[in-house]
Amino acid sequence: MSVFSKTHARALCRVVPAVLAAGLCACGSLDRATQGMADVLTLYRPETVQGNFVSKEQVAALQPGMTRLQVRDTLGTPLLTSVFHGDRWDYVFTLKRRGVEAQSYRLTAFFKDDVLERFEGDEMPSESEFVQRIGRERKIKVPTLEATEDQLAKFPPASEDAAQPSADALAAPVRGGSYPPLEPAR
Structure with a gap:
């Protein structure tokens, strides 16, 4: 006796088209559902x-x-x-x-x-109307460029000797037409 009888074959012939039709209908529903999600989930769409x-x-x-x-x-x-x-x-x-x-x-x-x-x-x-239509308002926070008295009090005033280079440093010529080495000689 065959495992797959004529009764099973008839039932399968009725079920397979029904399953395929349901699957095709689901594709349309899935397409509509994913289209709605695509509108929400689209990260970047260029103008x-x-x-x-x-x-x-x-x-x-x-x-x-x-x-x-x-x-x-x-x-x-x-x-x-x-x-x-x-x-x-x-x-x-x-x-x-x-x-x-x-x-x-x-x-x-x-x-x-x-x-x-x-x-x-x-x-x-x-x-100007066109530029306003394509432009986006960008809020840029401009930092304050002045230090307050409290901020300046955190730093000690520089001595006048440290602020002025020595006369020897100003008068020393650059040797060989190039800059002095960055590392001290050993």
Whole structure:
């Protein structure tokens, strides 16, 4: 008589798919659970700054009638230039920080006969606003650089003889054009 009978085989054929299905469902639950833990346990996620930052001051410097070279000098190289839209430059900028919704800005410059015709896009932040957004407040404790009277009283005043080098030490020439040895001669 076989240890593995037909009854066992039928039961196994029913149990194995059920166990596999439960395992696959658990993978989805495990993925969701670990995703939540990953948000909590992530130690370092770098800030992502992509594209060309265009400030409010740079946009204010744009004037219709500028050449492509002048626009490039003012705004920098465009992030997107299309083969199909040769008279259009797109400047796109995104900033992603942990715990803050991603910020995205867009500016499009339109040219006609290699001269800036018009431009349109989002309201750009000024340079100082941008620095405030990416900067972090760092509280630096600056130590006091002056000694109090109580701290100075711990040290005896130096004698005037010790503070002034002897005349022989000042007049002694350096021998051989080099410094004297650090260790005394034996």
